[in-house]
Amino acid sequence: MADQLTAKAKTGVRGLDDILAGGLSRRHVFLLEGAPGSGKTTIALQFLLEGAKVGERCLYITLSETTEELVDSATSHGWNLRGLAEIFELVPPESLLNADQQQSLLYSSDLELGETTKLIFEAFERIKPQRVVIDSLSEIRLLAQSSLRYRRQILALKHFFAKSDATVLLLDDMTSDTLDKTVHSVVHGVVHLEQLAPDYGAERRRVRILKYRGQAYRGGYHDFIIKTGGVAVFPRLRAIEHKTGFERSLLATGIAELDRLLGGGLTRGSSTLLIGPAGTGKSLVALQFVSAAVSRGEKAAIFVFDEELGLLFARTKDMGLDLEKLRDLGLIHIEQLDAAELSPGEFAQRVRDRVADFEARTVIIDSINGYQAAMPEENGLILHMHELLQFLNRQGVNTFITVAQHGLVGDMKSPVDVTYLADSVILLRYFEADGRVRRAISVIKKRTGNHEDTIREYKIGSGGLTLGEPLSGFQGILRGVPLFVGETNLPLKTSVEDDSHS
Structure with a gap:
């Protein structure tokens, strides 16, 4: 029991203990504050249930909710409070008229502040718990009627609990006086929920x-969600804390022309940005790297923001890449994400989990446009992407992210400039020649080695991705309308065989 008391009291909330460096220091009083609906009660219940798991006595003192409401809240998460935590309820006097009501307590607003505190102390002495939750301080603040009296009462609670081995969690719904920071100066720690x-979602x-x-x-803000089973916190990712040793080998794509364009392939543990207008095949080019990874015996994870999976399965199957079969065989993980329902922290945690649990060594994020939509009122997209890409690189993962530019030919704009974050940048373009719309691919950046400075035409058909020889004799291909300046335009016409599926 001595070791248990010296260790921190875990909260039972996934991710929160990580933020708290292991949990709450024992024999101290902590404040958990947040507006109604922010998740205070759920976290408090998880804190007590975690204590019950290790054999600690737990006490929930409620001045606002009834026992039935707390039990119903726990039941909605699949928890059974009966026998695991003692609930001490200050009930309205009208309930005392019920013959079945065995409680002999009074409603807090009908009592003087000192009497309410005395009842709390008596319940504590009777049960002698190791974990205590008091819900909520707003009731005590209203009874105190002045900041000075309120502070004295909080100090009295703190000094009383300090004489015991209890770890105490005070809840505050911040409804009476949000500017009063009395408790902040008294308690050992403050956890703030928002x-x-x-506008949408x-x-x-x-x-x-x-x-x-x-x-x-x-420090800083960390996203969290409330779902069936309780609260889950997603600690803000810091790539510098994660380092894995691996060999930075060169990975081929399986397409000789693409490998030559990339200077032999891509270095393990690097990130690649595929950028171009809509419809140029950014997703399909990225999936070629998934196919190569599976061929090497590695696993891949694909996160899709923009496309319905059924459509993606159908069109890739026509190209000879059966993503649905690879998923069913457990070789790839693929999931469709709803940007309106997802926070950046939760997304980063999903990627981390697939790398850790699924052992994915290739990750595709399709696209940054959808990822940006997941944080419409936040300004930290670049910082989020920087930490995520650095984390994946340090794990030896090859990451491929796509960005859809605005426009089709000519002067095109990107919704966000992340080219400097990626180790390699592959540029896809439409261009017009001989009255036909064609596609061109080039590598404009590669940090980890040399690459071709040429532009190649490519097609996507039933055989997958096909690249031709470097285009020569033309200028302005990347602008969309090339100008012939050479002796012949033969390379442009014959660089890739015509394919009716393109």
Whole structure:
């Protein structure tokens, strides 16, 4: 029991203990604050259930919710509170008229502040718990009626609990006086919850540690969700904390012309950006690297923001790449993401989980446009992408991200410039020649070695991706309308065989 008391009290919330550097320091009082609906009660219940798992006595003191409401809330997550945590309820006097009601307590607003505190102390002495939740401080603040009296009462609670081995979690719904920081100065640590409502899509929730005495913690905001089974927190990714040793070998694509364009292939543990207008085949070019990874005996993870999976399966199968079969065989993980329902932190955690649990060594994010849509009111897309790409690189993962540019030919704009983040940049373009729309591919950046500075025409058909010889004798192909300046235009016409599927 001594080792258990010296260790931190885990909260039972996935990710929150990571932010708190292991959990809550035992024998201290902590504040969990947030507006109604932000998840305080759920986290508090998880904190007590985690204590019950290791044999600790737990007490939930409620001044606002009834026992039935707490039990119903727990049941909705699949938890059974009965026998795991003692619930001490301050009930309205009208319930005392019920003959079946065995409680002898009074409603908090009908009591003087000192009497309410006395009842709390008596319940504590009777149960002698190791974990305590008091819900909520707003009721005590209303009874105190003044900041001075409220502070004295909080100090009295703190000093009382300090004489025991209890770890105490005070809940505050911030409804009475949001500017009163009395509790902040008294408690050992403060966990702040926020709930945001974007113009479109589901609400976003995030948590921040405002204070933790004598303890380093992971600062800043961290996304979290409430789902069946409780709260899950997604700690903000810091790539510098993750380092894995691996050999930076050169990985071929399986297409000789593409390998030559890339200077022999791509280096393991690097990121590649595929950029071009809609319809140029960015996704299909990226999937060629998935096919190569599977051929090497590696696994891949594909995260799709923009396309319906059924359509993607159908059109890739026509090209000879059966993604659905590869998924069923457990060789690839593929999932469609709803940008309106997903926070950036949750997405980053999903990618991390696939790398850790599924052992994916190739990751495709299709596209940055969809990823940006997942954070419409946030300005941190570049920082999010920087940390995510650095993390994946340090794990020896090859990452491919696509960006759809605005426009089709001529002067095109990107919704966000991430070219400097990627180790390699592959540019896809439409161009017109002989009255036909064609596609051109070139590599404009590769940090980890040399690459061709040529432009090649390519086609996508039933045989997959096909590249021709370098185009010569033309200028302005990347602008969309090339100008013939050579002796012959034969390379342009015969660089790739005509394919009715293109």
